[in-house]
Amino acid sequence: xxxxxxxxxxxxxxxxxxxxxxxxxxxxxxxxxxxxxxxxxxxxxxxxxxxxxxxxxxxxxxxxxxxxxxxxx
Numbered sequence: 001x002x003x004x005x006x007x008x009x010x011x012x013x014x015x016x017x018x019x020x021x022x023x024x025x026x027x028x029x030x031x032x033x034x035x036x037x038x039x040x041x042x043x044x045x046x047x048x049x050x051x052x053x054x055x056x057x058x059x060x061x062x063x064x065x066x067x068x069x070x071x072x073x
Contacts (some may be wrong), residue, residue, distance in 0.1 A: 001073065002031035010062075020062045025054075030071035039070055 010023040029039050043066055047054055058064050 002029070002034075004029045019060065020057055023054075023057060023062055023064045025064065025066045027066065027068045028071065029068065030073055032073050034070055034072060036070060039068060043068055 005028045007026040007028065008023065010020045012018045012020050027039075027043050047064070047066060054064055
């Protein structure tokens with residue numbers, strides 16, 4: 001069994017259009033025999049290759065931070 005959740009919070013400007021200035025993403029991955037390097041690589045690929053929304057927000061000036069918690073079952 002493998003599970004992945006992402007907890008996200010952020011900060012936005014006070015004035016409209018209230019764009020995001022900071023975004024924190026915490027990946028919580030749980031499963032059996034998880035390899036930390038492989039999990040971190042998957043998160044890196046999601047940020048740099050597969051997630052267009054994240055890339056657009058960074059290009060618009062938002063500071064995006066990612067962290068990971070691995071839970072071995």
